[in-house]
Amino acid sequence: MAEFWAQYGSLLIEGTRDTLIMTGVSTFFAYVLGLPMGVLLNITQAHGIWPNKWVNRILGWIVNVGRSMPFIILMIAIMPFTKLVVGTKIGVPGAIVPLVVSAAPFIARMVETSLSEIDAGVVEAARSMGASRMQIVRKVFLPEALPSLILGASISIITILSYTAIAGAIGAGGLGDLAIRYGYQRNVPSMMWTTVLLILVLVQVIQSLFSWLSVKMDKRLR
């Protein structure tokens, strides 16, 4: 045990750190893109507050294409773009670009669904008080959907986390990279199982934290 730790300890810490950085940074930028896309998808529906058939169709199409692309293929396909944005195709920065591109459409759909749970009557009441569309989005849609958005975020984060393991295959670093390099290429099963365990713990912690937060935030449940 002590021997294992002496040999691989720093690798595991580094790997965990890289995984957390990739997941955190990617989630942030994926939301920067995905949240407005999800809001737009929702409000441009026929019964939305800004009905616009074409914006809705085109955006919906982009999102569907993005979502139907397997991550590993997307990662390779957009390599030139990745290089353009972050100056490298590999490592942690090289993984963040495809992670963002792949997660944003997923997040857009998640946000769209969360917003659609809001009672149309509440939106109507805000309209009757003279709220602008922007005010409705900021003061009705987002705060009213917050508990659902938080739950959605936990799903997004965990999805991105599992993608970081795939990104490990192209040398992105992180726990997935360790599992592949040691568990598969060098045949150190104990190393592979340790990384799997670490990922499991991360998923558990994230899920519990966000579920707790969602319930705590939801003023409908008391």
Place this chain on the structure above:
Amino acid sequence: MSKTIIQIDHLNKTFGEGPTAVHALEDINLEIQEGEIFGIIGLSGAGKSTLVRCMNMLERPTSGSVIVDGQEMTQLKEKELNKARQSISMIFQSFNLLMQRNALDNICFPLELIGVKRSDAVARARELLKIVGLETREKAYPAQMSGGQKQRVAIARALATNPKVLLCDEATSALDPTTTLSILELLKELNQKLGVTVVVITHQMNVIEEICHRVAILDSGVVAEQGTVEEIFANPQTDIGRRLVYPNGVQIDALPTARVIRVAFNGGSSYEPLIASLAIDCGVKVNILGADTRNIDGKAFGTMLLGLPDDEKEASKAIRYIQAQSDITLEEVTING
């Protein structure tokens, strides 16, 4: 004299196109006076909600004009419309409060929209909570309140921007009779104290009876009749009017084939003394076939159907006697078949 605050001319609203089009409103003309409580009643699907939603442009009329407080609503640009909506508030059957905000913050909401400073908004919200009798519940979330309390918060929220008009779409339909009465009392009080014009949409005649000054009856998208509540109650002119005034129905075809008269009370004495004095003064006994009278502000309104004796002389005697009374009108009912 009072001035017109809502004027609706030749208003039409059609949903959809072609053969499946629904003509929800057809050539509606209404004038609502400043400071009155105006009722709009009709059966389900009559177009009441559509009509009231055309008053604040939640629904765009297909044609016609809607003037609220001197502004032609159909012509307003989005920004102007949002501004105009600050003085036309609305409350709903399902309350439509923000579920993630407590009572106080719900009332602050319309003030936030127009950029009122937080401390001023809170002060105003507290003032309104007091007016609606919920000063102790400012921290409560909608999920923690009863229907009646939620509607009080919604009313306070609607009043935050000092509106001139309060539109109420079935505001009491989700409440039990006692709570309904208390909300109606509150609306009446607000109307008297603040002078806010109230438009009440309902399918319940007792709501109209309780608080309205004037009423329009809507039937399949057209105004069947309108007038003061007293007029409509005393003497409904249309089938739909009679159906609403007598929900339990006086079945004309079930009446005996003798002469039948309808006696309308327009605010005089109630009916029992009339029947009694008919018997005592003229010695004529009449049959009460059906009656629906109500006390409005301590005066009797409503109508009664009387079956007259077969004897021609006795019948005319009764008719003359009734005609001689004040505040009572009489009409002969013709019975088909």
